[in-house]
Amino acid sequence: MNEIVPSSGRAVSRRERGGFGDFVLRTHASGGLVVQPRMGFSDPDEMRTGLIATKEASATTVGTLTLDSYTRVGDREAARRALRAGLRLNGYPIVEHGAELTRLVLNGVRGPGFPVQVRHGSATPLNIFASLIEAGLDATEGGPVSYCLPYGRVPLAESVRNWARCSEIFARLRETGREPHLETFGGCMLGQLCPPSQLVAISVLEALFFYRYGLRSLSASYAQQTDPAQDREAIFALRRLCAELLPEADWHVVVYAYMGVYPTTPEGSYKLLARAAELAVATHSERLIVKTVAEAHRIPTVAENVAALEYAAAVAAMARPARGPSLTEDTQTYVEARTLVNAVLNLDPDIGRALLRAFQHGYLDIPYCVHPDNRGQTRSYIDGDGWLRWAEIGSLPLSHVVKGTQPRAMTSAGLLDALSYVQRKFDGAAPSAIRRNDLRGKSGHMMLARSPAVNPGSGVS
Amino acid sequence: MNEYAELSSDLADAAVDYSPEGRGRTVVVTSLASDSHTWNLVFLQLFLEELGYDVVNLGPCVPDELLVEECRARRPDLVVVSSVNGHGYQEGLRVIRELRAHGELVDLPMAIGGKLGVGGAQDTRYAEELMVAGFDLVIEEGAGTSAFRHFIESLPQRALP
Numbered sequence: 001m002n003e004i005v006p007s008s009g010r011a012v013s014r015r016e017r018g019g020f021g022d023f024v025l026r027t028h029a030s031g032g033l034v035v036q037p038r039m040g041f042s043d044p045d046e047m048r049t050g051l052i053a054t055k056e057a058s059a060t061t062v063g064t065l066t067l068d069s070y071t072r073v074g075d076r077e078a079a080r081r082a083l084r085a086g087l088r089l090n091g092y093p094i095v096e097h098g099a100e101l102t103r104l105v106l107n108g109v110r111g112p113g114f115p116v117q118v119r120h121g122s123a124t125p126l127n128i129f130a131s132l133i134e135a136g137l138d139a140t141e142g143g144p145v146s147y148c149l150p151y152g153r154v155p156l157a158e159s160v161r162n163w164a165r166c167s168e169i170f171a172r173l174r175e176t177g178r179e180p181h182l183e184t185f186g187g188c189m190l191g192q193l194c195p196p197s198q199l200v201a202i203s204v205l206e207a208l209f210f211y212r213y214g215l216r217s218l219s220a221s222y223a224q225q226t227d228p229a230q231d232r233e234a235i236f237a238l239r240r241l242c243a244e245l246l247p248e249a250d251w252h253v254v255v256y257a258y259m260g261v262y263p264t265t266p267e268g269s270y271k272l273l274a275r276a277a278e279l280a281v282a283t284h285s286e287r288l289i290v291k292t293v294a295e296a297h298r299i300p301t302v303a304e305n306v307a308a309l310e311y312a313a314a315v316a317a318m319a320r321p322a323r324g325p326s327l328t329e330d331t332q333t334y335v336e337a338r339t340l341v342n343a344v345l346n347l348d349p350d351i352g353r354a355l356l357r358a359f360q361h362g363y364l365d366i367p368y369c370v371h372p373d374n375r376g377q378t379r380s381y382i383d384g385d386g387w388l389r390w391a392e393i394g395s396l397p398l399s400h401v402v403k404g405t406q407p408r409a410m411t412s413a414g415l416l417d418a419l420s421y422v423q424r425k426f427d428g429a430a431p432s433a434i435r436r437n438d439l440r441g442k443s444g445h446m447m448l449a450r451s452p453a454v455n456p457g458s459g460v461s
Numbered sequence: 462m463n464e465y466a467e468l469s470s471d472l473a474d475a476a477v478d479y480s481p482e483g484r485g486r487t488v489v490v491t492s493l494a495s496d497s498h499t500w501n502l503v504f505l506q507l508f509l510e511e512l513g514y515d516v517v518n519l520g521p522c523v524p525d526e527l528l529v530e531e532c533r534a535r536r537p538d539l540v541v542v543s544s545v546n547g548h549g550y551q552e553g554l555r556v557i558r559e560l561r562a563h564g565e566l567v568d569l570p571m572a573i574g575g576k577l578g579v580g581g582a583q584d585t586r587y588a589e590e591l592m593v594a595g596f597d598l599v600i601e602e603g604a605g606t607s608a609f610r611h612f613i614e615s616l617p618q619r620a621l622p
Binding site: 068069070072073075078082087088089090121150151152153190191192261298299368369370371410411412415416419 | 507548
């Protein structure tokens, strides 16, 4: 019998505050899974329509405001220009729209039965935190590592400082009687090809970071990878580490439907989403972030989001918790993750400095991450059984834990093969060249080219 | 929108046939200022290196000024802009105008590919506008490899000092 430490009911005073985390834990306690879209539109009306549709979907949902990339990188001028020119952004520009407009978007929609989370991906999130707090929101996500290394050029030290400051400010919402909720994005690093033990370790370390800065309502993320059994092992490891290291916090686990190259067929993408919903239920996870059939092509519509939410909820309702690894089993993933977490925590009593030193020493090292503060000595591969494994551990402190790694040269074709492994598996095993030709024929995508040789004024040679 | 450009996957077909013709030539691979995707850049780097090119990978979220600086300093034979986040059209227009405004970069071969707008294949007007603004090649995702191959093959040889 699995022994899952109940993550609810520890702190009545916190429960009384309500909020995002409390809603998710209450839903879980009554046997439900909260499903959530990754939805964001630049137009306030469309955003409101999307939130209402999410709320009214036949599923237990929470709402999402996903911000646009200009806001994410702090380019307010670009966001303003695009809005003035009537161009659609890839998300909701919360800073440009301002608190008053955002309150109107949320008015009558957001409430105790429908909390809303802000999602962004910024390593410089001060303006974003200020805007969301001013708009009355109290749930968001990110992390000093996970919102920095994969996504841009901001030095890790600067991101750690920014996230420390934002976490502190955000935690002070507790003084006003509310319970701010912060989710780690660390379980999703680069979306794919990061071995699960390091995803778990970073997710836990970011949760600890948030806790140290005063937050008490947390969630730890984990993104579906290449194999369901390995994913179950990883999430049980994540739960065990959260239970061991965050005994005083209210926490839950959020599972992300696959974040990498997504299937292009509706059948393939629904199948993959179904596996994610089953994974969430099997591992007693409390929340699931869905993906849609449009994911491989463009930003999904409201209707596509609702369809994905309802489908995931229906699959989850029929799924059963797995017996799987228990909270006391020392699986390979648990041992690796625990070793990484301990090694990092031992580097410095200050967790922010510990994270910085970890990346300097290569105690954390994300495969294929091009950020200058990532050492880039590790490599991963998908083995014959579909498990994501270490090919090279670089300076990770895992030499006594991970056996038999073999450096292998990664070619562009090999990388592409690994990146599209899940897509191929779920779209059917058609040879990729044929499938691409088929797509080309149907879609009528455009390509325009001019030969440099006839480019007017071209005289380089 | 986590999927990196299908441009990349289409290019894989081409890799088989190439001889290392890129030897001694430099390609700058870059994203645009608000685009955080990197798998497309990692793939393009490997792909072009296998063709013998020296690749300078500028990474994600490259501000316009940085791209211009790098082009002026390195004088590459080709710049490949890969954009996946749906802002490729908006930011591509901005950066190409900025770049072409520098006399020495007027002839620099510039290619852009990926998801250029947020609406998928319906955003077809974008390619034409990007060409008019000064790109030499625009590839929307899923468009295939032949034009890109032709384009690389026809790049002028570097004028040696």
